[in-house]
Amino acid sequence: MIKLEGITKSFGSLQVLKGIDLEIDKGEIVSIVGPSGAGKTTLLQIMGTLDAPDSGCVLIDDTNVSRMKQKALSAFRNSHIGFVFQFHQLLPEFTAIENVMIPAFIAGMSSSEATKRAAEILDFMKLKERASHKPNELSGGEKQRVAVARALINNPAVILADEPSGSLDTHNKEELHQLFFDLRNQFGQTFVIVTHDEALAQLTDRTIHMLDGVIQ
Template identity: 60%
Template sequence: MIKAKNIHKYYGNLHVLKGVDIQVNKGEIVSIVGASGAGKTTLLQILGTLDMASKKEDYTLEINATDLKLLSDKKLAKFRNEHVGFIFQFHQLLPEFTALENVCLPAFIKGTKKSDAEKHARELLDFLGLSERYTHKPNELSGGEQQRVAVARALINHPDLIFADEPSGNLDSESAEHLHQLFFKLREEFGQTFVIVTHNKELANMADRKLVMVDGNFVTSNKD
């Protein structure tokens, strides 16, 4: 699913990622943990093609055997839209749109017919327990509900891979627990692969693998 080798990232003279290697198999849930500033989010953004690795050193970055280094910006954006979903700590929902409209946005960008996009969005919202919230805007939803809308948006284009950056970091403990269980339910129902950056020890330890990042590289991989 993911094959990345020798990933470096520099911001000026600051060497943030120092030759990271990571491989993630289809259907796997992998957590990435470490102190703030270790490089976790930077790596997630590069794996998700939201940012680029530094080109000072040769590197490999493949998803589903597609060499992302060979894609033009336009093709990379298309690949990201069709194959990758994102879940962020602060939801990133557009406040002027309803839950249904927020979920549909990636499908509209893909070119999906409005009727088909809305039908699938309703199915996802129903699956996530939000069948009574189609027309509610983000400020009319609880934090947990907003995050579930964000999950539905991440799933709308049937992505192979979900990247989550501190997905429960802005939720109360009960909502966080429900979200964590949801990830495993989604893997079971839809075969999704997850890479999750988190400070939540419970979520990190639930994953199939836990990768620990220190000062720009992984130091250990375990299930403890």
């Protein structure tokens, strides 16, 4: 599903990633843990094609994304990868269902098809009654579930999450963590989650420990 070979990345004189080799299987839920500055988020961004490595290659679904031109890469990212961030990044002027539909419109999905799919996902997330609410009318847990629904709209092969439960209270954290496993079981997605949450890391199929730009 995901294969990283010899990934290095520097910012100025600071080498953040020092030759990362990593394979993640289809349907796996993998957590990446380590102290701040270990390179976790940089690795996730490279895995998600949001940033390019200085050397090495990234393969997703047997496609070498490291060789793709920017326009093709953007289209691949939109259709194959979903993102969930610590702070939901919902657009405040749009309702929950409109926020979920945005990636579908970018992919060229019709309005009727996008509306139908977004409604189905929000129903699965137990957010059917909140679909017409704007972000400021939703709780923190609801906003993060809307963000997960947005990541799912194009049925991506992999979901990349960066501290997805970092801004949530204990109850909402537990609900979100369970949701990842429910989604994997229902839709077969692969999840890669950068987290400081030990409880979440212990639940995942595999935990990858990073320190000073290398996998331990």
